Amino acid sequence: MTTAAHLRDRFAVVTGASTGIGAAIAERLAATGTHLVLVARSAGKLDEAAERLSRRHGVTVRAVALDLAAADAPARLAKTLADEGVEVEVLVNNAGVSVPGPVLDGDPARFRSLIDVNVSALTELTTLLMPAMAARGHGAVVNIASTGGYIPSPNLAVYSATKAYVVSFTQALWAETRGTGVRVVVVSPGPTKTPMNARGTRSAEAVAATVVRALSGRGPAVVDGKANALTAFVFGRLLPTRLVLAIARRVLARSGD
Numbered sequence: 349m350t351t352a353a354h355l356r357d358r359f360a361v362v363t364g365a366s367t368g369i370g371a372a373i374a375e376r377l378a379a380t381g382t383h384l385v386l387v388a389r390s391a392g393k394l395d396e397a398a399e400r401l402s403r404r405h406g407v408t409v410r411a412v413a414l415d416l417a418a419a420d421a422p423a424r425l426a427k428t429l430a431d432e433g434v435e436v437e438v439l440v441n442n443a444g445v446s447v448p449g450p451v452l453d454g455d456p457a458r459f460r461s462l463i464d465v466n467v468s469a470l471t472e473l474t475t476l477l478m479p480a481m482a483a484r485g486h487g488a489v490v491n492i493a494s495t496g497g498y499i500p501s502p503n504l505a506v507y508s509a510t511k512a513y514v515v516s517f518t519q520a521l522w523a524e525t526r527g528t529g530v531r532v533v534v535v536s537p538g539p540t541k542t543p544m545n546a547r548g549t550r551s552a553e554a555v556a557a558t559v560v561r562a563l564s565g566r567g568p569a570v571v572d573g574k575a576n577a578l579t580a581f582v583f584g585r586l587l588p589t590r591l592v593l594a595i596a597r598r599v600l601a602r603s604g605d
Contacts, residue, residue: 350488350563356381364443366393368542372556378405417464422472441470442492446507466510485529491518493536498584502597522568538576
């Protein structure tokens with residue numbers, strides 16, 4: 349269990365932290381007195397966020413501009429943290445990208461980049477940073493997935509598949525790390541209003557609140573919001589796959605995705 353009191357004066361790494369859910373998570377953590385390492389591609393937005401959070405909450409905030417689609421990015425980030433003596437208490441793997449459209453018409457390079465960010469970077473950063481947490485006997489890894497990880501989504505096939513990986517990977521990791529003192533949990537938002545999804549219906553701040561609460565929980569997986577949790581349960585476990593696919597296709601077609 350990782351409480352707000354436990355996080356004070358410790359460091360959290362948040363990827364995809366310049367906007368949207370990542371920025372909201374960083375704000376919530378800073379409000380608890382947690383020092384931050386913010387990671388994203390946009391140096392300008394990161395620097396602005398770091399200055400604002402440091403001034404507002406009186407915490408240390410380090411901005412690291414990095415494209416996590418690059419093969420060496422996770423190792424470079426881990427080395428930067430080690431060189432600066434940053435002891436990571438919490439890793440929030442929030443960075444993610446989406447490429448809408450049918451696979452038949454898709455760009456293989458864009459799909460590879462999506463997988464590199466959503467799957468490869470998340471897995472490697474977890475593998476690089478978690479052993480030190482286990483050695484200390486405390487720490488947390490929060491992986492941000494999506495309700496799409498529970499529901500196959502035509503025209504978002506690769507994105508949903510990567511989020512299914514994140515759900516499965518995190519749940520298995522939760523079982524592997526029991527008894528180590530490391531909290532491992534996957535949080536799955538539904539449609540959330542962010543720069544990546546202007547039609548989202550839930551706020552990034554609400555998702556961030558769920559993430560911080562999940563840190564002090566015990567289970568391996570949390571779905572943000574009661575309606576989203578019900579949707580994930582019904583579509584992910586109760587309905588036959590062919591019906592789920594038909595409904596998902598109609599919903600996504602109406603939304604314009």
